């Protein structure tokens with residue numbers, strides 16, 4: 001896990017031996033399960049460390065000052081797939097409530113398995129669509145930190161994510177490449193859903209040979225109850 005340890009160091013994170021062991025086990029399980037079900041196209045040891053584990057940990061750059069150790073911190077990861085970015089963050093911060101939402105049942109089987117193997121606690125795994133879960137009182141506007149990586153373009157993504165965010169909480173989207181147009185197109189949706197673009201943080205790590213950003217959106221007003229719209233609509237007809 002040399003690349004991960006070094007990269008995390010550059011983010012100001014010193015991984016302990018227990019955490020490194022968990023990442024090692026995560027890698028091995030991911031590769032083994034990937035033979036049976038399609039979890040990831042990234043499979044070599046070095047790339048998984050950088051493109052899945054380290055990339056997930058870059059979220060720490062978008063945390064408020066008290067980080068994820070605030071007692072009231074709660075995290076939801078929407079469209080988590082094989083657990084990214086939620087589970088690497090859980091390895092780092094074991095305390096906060098973490099909810100993983102994923103619509104593909106096969107991936108849910110892997111998530112249950114890996115959570116047990118890594119002995120991670122205080123995690124709920126929901127085999128459902130974000131559009132449905134977001135209307136349940138147990139989850140609507142309940143989270144201080146909402147995450148989602150590689151799920152949709154920003155205008156669609158904010159409709160799937162901002163309803164989960166508490167007022168005063170934030171949504172952090174991980175994005176690559178040219179962003180200007182995507183941000184412009186999402187501007188109206190962000191405001192309608194109760195959000196406010198706080199900042200776009202560029203990730204500058206030699207480990208990545210591309211440009212990455214964290215788009216940080218604060219939740220300042222409640223989301224109108226009609227959002228998100230029915231499953232599939234946010235993608236078909238972005239706001």
Ligand code: SAM
Pocket residue numbers: 078079080081082083084085101102103104107128129130131148149150151160
């Ligand atoms: N976040 C993971 C990552 O970065 O490796 C997975 C990314 S994968 C490209 C997108 C995932 O989002 C898929 O596993 C898909 O099933 C899930 N997904 C897409 N739309 C969703 C929705 N509306 N609700 C829940 N999950 C969704």
